Amino acid sequence: MSANSRLTVAAHALTWIGLYQRRGHEVATSEQIATSANTNPVVIRRLLSELRRAGLADSQRGAGAGWTLTRELSAITLLDVYRAIEPGPLFALHRAAPDPECVVGQGIGPALSAVYDGVEAALRRELAQTTLEDVLQDILKAA
Amino acid sequence: MSANSRLTVAAHALTWIGLYQRRGHEVATSEQIATSANTNPVVIRRLLSELRRAGLADSQRGAGAGWTLTRELSAITLLDVYRAIEPGPLFALHRAAPDPECVVGQGIGPALSAVYDGVEAALRRELAQTTLEDVLQDILKAA
């Protein structure tokens, strides 16, 4: 399964902005965030623009500009972040439709879809239980 | 996320073998299963060999050979199948280690790992609640 780091980097970016603002700064640049996350500023801007589309972040352009949060870290759950960046289902059905002449081929799609829906719901319930403030407190406590 | 169909096709194959055996046949061939799942026999053999490694299926070689289940469908959960085809972790941490000089960069890995572990546990709990017999009954009921 294509385990990717998009959720990790997106949570990293938002948490970083949150802490930076808490320390009195107005805006955070993609360059600063990229340095912390050890990646390229364009990768950060791409992710943050998806988060902006979901209403979690905002940006200004021009000199001295950058990124801000639209809500407190305590009002952003990992589910919010997940929803903003993960479009696709966790499990796919058959790439090509199975044999409709076969009982199994005909019926397994709906049967598995129901299970997959339950699994995704469980995953979302779990992600909804952690806010970025929780994550930040975890980080500060360990430091 | 790279949603793939491996769990779907693996569950399909096992369920198909189970029903076929229930109807009095000794073994099922990868060709028959591939026809039902609308894919290539090699794809089926590759998946089934992973399931065999996990002790869920068995194969015989030679003329008139094929695949069998090692347990009843009611004794195989979707979690068993999921574990057998060994998807990696659901979420990855940073591809390259984040900045250790940064509080967030240094602490977010462990913080998110704890959450990710909880999410995977929830996913596994959910998959464990459905057996392939449940899936088959669902299929037969809908037919």
Next chain:
DNA sequence: CTTTGTCGTAACCATTTTTGTTACATTGAC
């Protein structure tokens, strides 16, 4: 012992996704 049907597996390819990178246009503060 030969034939035949099946699995076991390697090799290759096309496609998609993710991630990194360069490049350049756009914007807005100064």
Next chain:
DNA sequence: GTCAATGTAACAAAAATGGTTACGACAAAG
């Protein structure tokens, strides 16, 4: 106007998935 920043297109590298062909290994049947 200058400059620092975002917005975004374009490209490439790498990995995973899925499909295909090919062929060796094996065992039942004659």
